[in-house]
Amino acid sequence: MTITTxxxxxxxxxxxxxxxxVTALDAVDLTIAPAAFTAIMGPSGSGKxxxxxxxAGLDRATGGDVIIDGVPLGGLSERDLTKLRRERVGFVFQSFNLIxxxxxxQNVALPMRLAGRRPDPGQVKAMLAEVGLADRAKHRPSELSGGQQQRVAIARALVSRPAVLFADEPTGALDTKASRDVLRLLRLAVDRHVQTVVMVTHDPYAAAHADxxxxLADGRIADQTEGSVDAAEIAVRMTRLEERTGLEER
Structure with missing residues (x-):
């Protein structure tokens, strides 16, 4: 692999x-700071x-360069790209994707097994305790609520301390309380463990947890915030963006 500064x-x-x-992304320039929480929002079909x-290296760009943790993805073979995702990237999806x-x-330990490493039982137990599920270690997904399943997914994503955690609508299938628990854990990962988190969401309340x-609109960056912004301001910006996009399509 070629390493850059x-x-x-x-x-x-x-x-x-x-x-x-169809152009889903149109010459996007974006830098994600380490140890920060970044939210991605936009109307349906915006490219988020x-x-x-x-x-995250799940899809190949057709133009431009993507660099994760100093490694350009463009020249990597599929084998090396899979290895990079396994070692440096964590994922949390709306549908949990537990086995x-x-x-x-066992779900939390899975990334270590897939990487060919013997899971550390103490590390796995510590991650489950951190997400509030120390007493659910032996339970299968069918025996857990949706919120608990998503917390297992977060523990699984964080157990290897990835360079970046990508979350795709992580609260989309959860009720209000479970959503707040998940957002609190993502925020805690940034603040306590200097974890980098990138989250796609349609929810202004969720986005308000980000730094x-x-x-996005029409595959381009149309607006952005810096620093703490409340959900009401984010909702106003989204409404304006949706109205502007709707007018441009007429």
């Missing part, structure tokens, strides 16, 4: 993504999920 946790340089005649997938046949502790909010 580390200036950001994730960097996108003129990144584009085409799907046939495509941006996350390209930034039904495995217990909570920075990036707004």
């Amino acid at each position: 580390l200036k950001a946790a994730v960097e996108l340089r003129k990144v584009s993504r085409q799907y046939g005649a 999920s495509t941006l996350l997938h390209c930034a 039904p046949a495995l217990s909570a502790e 920075r909010v990036i707004f």
